[in-house]
Amino acid sequence: MMHFVLVLFLALGLAKAEDGSHAWLRYAPVPNPNGYRSLPSTIVALNSSKSSPVYTAGQELQxxxxGIFGKSLSINDxxxxxxxxxxxxxxxxxKNYGEFDEADALDEDGFFLSIEERRVRIIGQNQRAALYGAFEYLSRLAQANFSLVSYVSNPHAPIRWVNEWDNLDGSIERGYAGPSIFFRDGYVMENVTRAAEYARLLASIRVNGIVINNVNANAALLNERNIAGLGRLADAFRPYGVQLGISLxxxxxxxxxxxxxxxxxDPTVDVWWANVTNKIYSRVSDFAGFxxxxxxxxxxGPLTYNRTxxxxxxxxxxxxxxxxxxxMFRAFVYDHHLTPSNWKNDRANAAVEFFKDLDGKFDDNVVVQIKYxxxxxxVREPPSPLFxxxxxxxxxxxxQVTQEYLGHQDHLVYLAPMWKEILEFDLRVDNRPSKxxxxxxxxxxNRPLGGxxxxxxxxxxxxxxGSHLAMSNLYAxxxxxxxxxxxxxxxxxxxxxxxxGFNRQVLDTVTEMSMKSWPAYENYSGNLGxxxxxDILYTHYGPNPASQDNNGWGQWTRADSVSIGMDRTVKNGTGNAGQYPPEIAMMFENIETTPDNLLLWFHHVPYTQRLKSGKTVIQHFYDAxxxxxxxxxxxxxxxESLKxxxxxxxxxxxxxEQVYQAGHALVWRDSINQFYYNMSGIPxxxxxxxxxxxxxxAERMSLNGYEAYAVNPFHTASGYTAIVTTSNGTVGTATANITYASGTYDLAINYYDLIGGKSKYEVLINNRTVGAWTGDLEDRLGHAPSIYLDGHxxxxxxxxxxxxxxGDTLKIVGFPNGIEPAPIDYVSLLPPGTID
Known part of the structure; x- marks a missing residue:
């Protein structure tokens, strides 16, 4: 009977559609709620101010x-x-209960959680710490973890911020989930409800600061109306212990x-910034900073005036x-007009070159923010030597949670394993442990700030x-x-x-997908470091390896017909390896001790260079x-097994999203492999x-209203060529006789979905329609792909x-729309289970 009730409960739990807005704070009913016999009967929130995170904690607990137990608890102060x-x-x-023995063990923002029989204590070092403890308790309950515990949890570092690259017009640079929740038409939004909901999510994972605007900042944020708007946002964040910051x-x-x-x-500049800062603090008393x-x-920047x-x-x-x-002063300083013909030039050296000699010259409330x-x-880098x-x-x-170079949230890439590798990397400063x-x-x-x-x-x-699964990265x-x-x-x-929820198959399956996702993306987008x-010159999304060389941006691969990779050695190259402490520098300097997954980051080698696996570089590329x-x-x-x-x-x-990623992964695979095959000539x-x-x-089919089109980059089309309609008002047809054995196939069609048009397509066998679709991915994906036929x-x-x-006749009919000429690359007839 209990098994039947549990199955019924879980089935009912699936009946209601969810849109993802609650993220990990769903507070869904748990199976066997009676297993928690220690559920208290009341909530005591030791603060009565509605702007207090402690008050918020009481509301959140209620x-x-x-949601979890279906039980309403009253709140007292x-x-x-x-x-x-x-x-x-x-x-x-x-003040209310007398001594608290664990008080001395609490660092700033730390909390103590004690779950005893029908008695729970959540005690924070400060108010937001108490809220963190409340979210911790609820997270345990929401996962049906009813164990009795008592422990102190302190933060690893005091700064735990997020940066949002929102623009005042409401757009978001490298944002893939729609327009801004903070700005519209040049000003801070009047309605800050959504912003408050975001602050709640951040508080639940113990983030304590948010910079709301793009690092490529618009000075108009400092006008009177927007400073008043900053006040509204800060008021919305404050109950969650999240402090507001801005980019300048x-x-x-x-x-x-x-x-x-x-x-x-210049003293007048100094005074000007002091006045602006005072004005901000007059409206936002707990302003986090710049x-x-x-x-x-x-x-x-200051270099304009030869200042440091x-x-x-x-x-x-x-x-x-x-x-x-x-x-927070970003170390992302470099010259984007480097001369590629100079093999000593190296963008990777820039941060150390700009900042190393300034060590100790920054005031104690400056934090240098260093990209990992x-x-x-x-997709893979060594840790910055600037650390x-x-x-x-x-x-x-x-x-970076937003997947700028990692699939724009339309490819599943769980990033915690990458971050762990960086965070756990031991730089061995002075031959001592220095993770x-x-x-x-x-x-x-032993510095006062960091994080x-x-x-x-x-x-x-x-x-x-913009993607349900991408939210795992924000949580992580x-x-x-x-x-x-x-x-x-x-x-x-x-x-x-x-x-x-709690379905074991869901848990195991999504875990497996997530843990495989970063290695998979690395394999098909760019491996060996x-x-x-x-395409670094356009959208940072689809494949285009040629775009990385022969320009001033310095993200070079140095690929030619016989070799590939940056020589960053001290002996022959840019010297980047020598920016690391001696133990690490020695490892990266020597090709034999450099890990294969960073080989091409530090060494320029022939395509026939043997890896530790025994494979050549080029064969590893193909296989990976x-x-x-x-x-x-x-x-x-x-x-699909989770339906x-x-x-x-x-x-x-x-x-x-997963179907789209599977298709685009094949675009990546074919494009990169074809490029390097053409470059090296090695099969x-x-x-x-x-x-x-x-x-x-498609270009070999019989065409009417269609014509062949040479795609650029060439390797982003099978056979370098696609077909497009002869005009934006011409319906195109492409036909071919099927030469494969009779049977049942998966019919796959590669096409191009451009911004600025929504072409319609129909595919027929012997004039019998077997499928139709619309090229509307610009509406369905979180990013706008491209206005060109390309890898994006x-x-x-x-x-x-x-x-x-x-002998059957295959026909594709394309109806162009706008600037999109119903482009088709190829058709595959795949025996079930076969990967093209």
């Missing part, structure tokens, strides 16, 4: 317990009974303030110091990030910022239980791209590259179980 959950600060607890444009005193200069050592991008990618970066950072620090604010690797959020070079300067690591995670806290160099910042870029999409960021010792697999399993082989794309195909069948075990809306939306030992026995090339707009649709006979 909401969570109601005092109480002595034995059956209550008490939440408050250590100071308030002592360094040239604001001149461009916005009317001064003749923005020289950081984030500054200076002298990078065309942004203004420290001079610039300290100018802001002086303005903030009286108020207790901090400056020396380039720019690539080891700044010993007297506060530092924070910059991670990155201990450098960014105060542990290794983490993550570029997130939530939008108005109900899923927050918060957990690792608080405790970098947490394990990536443990984090994802907690997230799955909170997001999708060569970087993500995407096939293996990664094959893994992406399995994500579809794995997710009926997840609510229909989220099941369908994730299935769409694939397995004879796969350029050999596609199941394909019918390339896509695939598959119609399964199509019966054909040898």
């Amino acid at each position: 909401k969570g317990i109601k 005092t109480g002595k009974g034995p059956s209550s959950v008490v939440v408050g600060t250590a100071e308030a607890y002592k 444009n360094f040239a604001s005193p001149q461009d916005f303030g009317g001064l003749p200069t923005f020289d950081p050592l 984030l500054v991008k200076a002298n990078s990618e065309g942004q203004p 970066l420290a001079d610039g950072a300290n100018m802001f620090a002086r303005a903030l110091k009286p108020h207790g604010g901090i400056v 690797g020396p380039i720019d959020f690539q 080891s070079a700044l010993r007297k300067t506060n530092t924070a690591i910059e991670l 990155v995670k201990d450098i960014i806290s105060s542990a290794r160099f 983490s910042a993550a570029v997130v870029n939530v939008g108005t999409n109900t899923t927050w990030l 960021y918060g957990i690792l910022a608080w405790n970098p010792a947490a394990q990536a697999e443990d984090i994802i399993r907690d997230w799955i239980r909170l997001t999708f 060569v970087q993500t082989l995407t 791209h096939y293996e990664g794309a094959a893994t992406a195909q399995t994500f579809v069948t794995m997710w 009926g075990k997840i609510d229909e809306q989220r099941y369908d939306e994730v299935l769409f 694939d030992q397995a004879k796969r590259v350029g050999n596609h026995p199941y394909r019918i090339e 707009s390339a896509a695939r649709i598959t119609f399964k179980g199509v019966k054909v006979n040898k």
Whole structure:
């Protein structure tokens, strides 16, 4: 009977569609709720102010317990009974209950959680710490973890921020989930409800600060109306203990303030920034501080006046110091007009070159925010050597939740394993243990500040990030910022239980998909440390390895007909290896001790260079791209196995993403392999590259109203060529006789889905329609792919179980729309289970 009740309960739990807006805070009913016999009867919140995080904690506890157990608890601000959950600060607890022995063990933002029989104590070092403890307690309950415990939880580092790259017009740079939740038409939104909901999500993972605007900042944020808007946002964040920060444009005193200069050592500039800062604090008393991008990618900065970066950072620090604010000063400073013909040039050297000699010259409320690797959020990078070079300067690591170079949330890439590798990397400063995670806290160099910042870029999409599964990365960021010792697999399993419930198959399947996703993406997008082989000059999305060389941006692969990779050795190359402490420098300098997964990051080698596996570099490329794309195909069948075990809306939306990723992974595979095959002239030992026995090339079909089109980049089309309609008003048809054996096939069609048009297509066998679709991915994906036929707009649709006979006529009819000329690349007839 109990088994029947549980099955019925779970079935009912799946009946209601979910849109992802609750993320991991669903507070869904748990199986066997009676297993928790210690549920208190009341909630005591030791604060009566509605703007207090302790008050919020009481409300959250009431909401969570109601959702999880169906039981309504009253909230009081005092109480002595034995059956209550008490939440408050250590100071308030002592005042109401007497001594609190664990008080001395609490660091700033730390909390104590004690779950006894019908008595729960959640005591924070400060108010937001009490809220963190409440979310911790609810997370345990929501995962049906009813164990009796007593422990202190302290943060690894004091700074746990997120950065949002929102623009005042409502757009978001590198955002894939719709428009801004903070800005519209040049101003802070009047309605801040959605912003408050986001602050709640952040508080639940113990994020304590949010910078709301793009690092490429617009000085108009500092006008009177927007400063008033900042106040509204801060008021919305405050009940969740999340402090507001903003990005600044360094040239604001001149461009916005009317001064003749923005020289950081000019007294009038100093006074101007002090006045602006005072004005902000008059409206936002708990303002967190400023984030500054200076002298990078065309942004203004102190170097304009031959001042140092420290001079610039300290100018802001002086303005903030009286108020207790901090400056997050980005180390992302480099020359994007490098000369590629000079083999000593190396963008990866820039951060150390700009900042090393400034160590100790920054004020103590400046934190240098360092991207995790020396380039720019690539699929694999070594940790930035700047972490080891700044010993007297506060530092924070910059991670990226928004998947700028990693599939724009339309490819599943669970990032916690990547972040763990960076955080656990031991840089061996002075031949002593020096893990990155201990450098960014105060542990290794005994500095007052440090921590983490993550570029997130939530939008108005109900899923927050544009994809249900991508939210695991935001959750993981918060957990690792608080405790970098947490394990990536443990984090994802907690997230799955909170997001999708308790079905064991769901738990195991989504865990497996997630843990395989980063290695798969690395395999089909760029391996051996060569970087993500995407188009760095356009969308940072689809494949285009040629775009990375022979330009000033410095994300070079140095690929030619015989060799590939950056020589970053001291002996022959750019010297980047020598920026690391001696033990690590020696490892990277020597090709024999450099890990294969960073080989092409540090060494320029022939395609025939043997790896430790025994394979050549080029054969590894071929094999890895096939293996990664094959893994992406399995994500579809794995997710399909969960039908009926997840609510229909989220099941369908994730299935769409996985099917899309599977198709685009094949675009990546073929494009990269074809490029390097053409470049090197070395064939694939397995004879796969350029050999596609199941394909019918569209340009070889009989065309009416269609014409052949040479695609650029050439390798983003099978056979380098696609077909397009002869005009935007001409219906095109492409026909071919089927030469394959009679049987049942999966009919896959690769096409291009451009921004600016929604072509319609119909596919027929002997004039019998077997499928139709619309090229509307610009509406369905979280990003806008491309206005060109290329690796960004390339896509695939598959119609399964199509019966054909040898000699049948295959016909595709394309109806162009707008600028989109119903483009087709090829058709594949695949025996079931076959990967093209």
